[in-house]
Amino acid sequence: MPVGETDLLDGSVGRCWSEYRKNQPWATHDAGKCTYKFPDGRYCNPKTYHFDELGKYRKWEKDIYIQTIMPHYLKRKYGKMED
Numbered sequence: 001m002p003v004g005e006t007d008l009l010d011g012s013v014g015r016c017w018s019e020y021r022k023n024q025p026w027a028t029h030d031a032g033k034c035t036y037k038f039p040d041g042r043y044c045n046p047k048t049y050h051f052d053e054l055g056k057y058r059k060w061e062k063d064i065y066i067q068t069i070m071p072h073y074l075k076r077k078y079g080k081m082e083d
Helices: 009-021 051-078
Strands: none
């Protein structure tokens, strides 16, 4: 799968996780922000979430994102892919 310099799959994950956690009773902490510098010098400012959400995130990522959302994202971005 070719990945370009500006491709950020984590942006898809972040947007989807942010939407999923809205109005969840366990999402009691507001998201923070941090600054990350890529080795090539680019910067990004991802949201950060409370450590208590990590288990819920991992389950969501494995059961929902990877199984249903990511394949659609990749097909939309790169076109037809072999199954």
